[in-house]
Structures are given as structure tokens and as C-alpha cells.
Amino acid sequence: MKTTSKLFILVFTFMALTASAYAQSPREQLKQMVQQLQKAPNDNALREKVIKLAQDVKPALAVPPEARRAFVMGGTYQKEAKSPEDFGLAVKAFQDASTAAPWWGDAYYNLSVALESAKRYDEAKNALTLYLLTKPKDAEQAQERLYAIEAKKNLAARAASVAEERKKNSIExxxxxxxxxxxxxxxxxxxxxxxxxxxxxxxxxxxxxxxxxxxxxxxxxxxxxxxxxxxxxxxxxxxxxxxxxxxxxxxxxxx
Structure with missing residues (x-):
């Protein structure tokens, strides 16, 4: 009899936990996932899940002040940059914005622009791919930018190869x-x-x-x-x- 009672309690507890998990709203799930992402900002798989889940949340999520602050600062850094190295501050600011509000498409778009300006082409493509996941209205133009970044990457690789070859045959x-x-x-x-x-x-x-x-x-x-x-x-x-x-x-x- 005692064994049966224990089994009943275990089953009941499991069912209660399962029901609680299913009862959790998309907004609550998203909040937990965002907290996890902020502890591991390089987890792109989790970031993609956040972006996709955010699209099911109605009304749409508001962009928190810390994300807007980083976004505006990033825009200022980018405007004042004079060389590829100068874009580092802009990149960091837009990364912070995209981590504070990982569903926010504008943060990914501007991050991709900053990374492209810094000639970090692979990272720029990744940021733009995340932007496309937010289902923006200008998805076609963004896809074309992906192609353009790929072309710039190819040109940079070719120029580096030519420079290296010339250096081998030079006293430089x-x-x-x-x-x-x-x-x-x-x-x-x-x-x-x-x-x-x-x-x-x-x-x-x-x-x-x-x-x-x-x-x-x-x-x-x-x-x-x-x-x-x-x-x-x-x-x-x-x-x-x-x-x-x-x-x-x-x-x-x-x-």
C-alpha cells in the first residue's frame, strides 16, 4: 500500500511540473532565455531561439533603455570612426544592444554595418543573418547586402594574397x-x-x-x-x- 502511495505521489508531482511548464507563457519563456543568453552572449543557437520565440509574443516586446543607450552610443562611435580599427567601439556597443534586446533587428543590422566597416566580414555576415531571422521588411535588400559582403571578403582575401606574394619577392x-x-x-x-x-x-x-x-x-x-x-x-x-x-x-x- 505504501509503495502504491509513493508511486501516486511521484506521478502527481511529475504531472504538476509538466503542467506548470506548459502553462508558462511565451513571454515568460522568452524572459528566461534572454537571461540565459546574457550569461552566454556567444551562444548563437540560443540567440536564434530567442529571435524566433519573440515573434510569437503579442504585443511585441519593448526595447529596454539599456539596449537603446548602447544602440545610440554605437551610432555615435560609428559616425566618428576614421579607420577600420576605430569601429571597435561601435561593434562593442551594438553587440551590447543586441544582447540586451536579442530580438531587436535594428541592433543586428547596425552591428553588421560596423563589422563590415571594420573589415570583419564573416562576423558581419553572421550579424546580418540574425537580422534576417527577425523577418524585417527589407529582407530582400538585406540578402543582397549579404552577397555584397561575401564579395568584399573575396576581394580582401585576394588583395592579401597578392600583397603576401609581392612581399615574398621583395626586400620588404x-x-x-x-x-x-x-x-x-x-x-x-x-x-x-x-x-x-x-x-x-x-x-x-x-x-x-x-x-x-x-x-x-x-x-x-x-x-x-x-x-x-x-x-x-x-x-x-x-x-x-x-x-x-x-x-x-x-x-x-x-x-
Missing amino acids: GTWLDGRDGIPILRIERIGETLVVKSANESFSFSGARITETNLSVTNTPLIPGMLPVRYEFELRGDKLVGTANGRPYQMNRKP
């Missing part, structure tokens, strides 16, 4: 003493011009004549008593081979 880079591996000089590309800079605080360089494969430059040590050295180099693979004050000398490219 940091060069180390061929004997002890000490960094001596660094050749940088500014626009289409190659310039020589010191790779440490012990030398200065002057009188440089540079092509993609040849370098002639005077190295003046900043240590008292040491004499200037005139380098004459030719690029051979990952080495600068030539002379220092007429004597054989070489440098190795820093990996």
Missing part, C-alpha cells in the same frame, strides 16, 4: 644579422615607396637607394666610437646577400 620585411640573428633593419612599404627603418635603437640609416630586390644604405651606429657601414645588398630568396664596407655580408629575413 625585417632583416637579421646573418651571424648572430640580431634585428638590424626593417624595410616598410608606404604606399608604393619602400623606406628603411632601424629594427632596434642601436643604429640609424641614411642615403638609402632601394628597389624591390636591391638595397644600398649607410648604417650609422649610435654607440660612440663605432664607424658607419655602407651596405650593398641583393635579394636572393630569404636572404640579403652583398657587402658591408666591401666585405662579404648577408642578412636573413625574419620569419
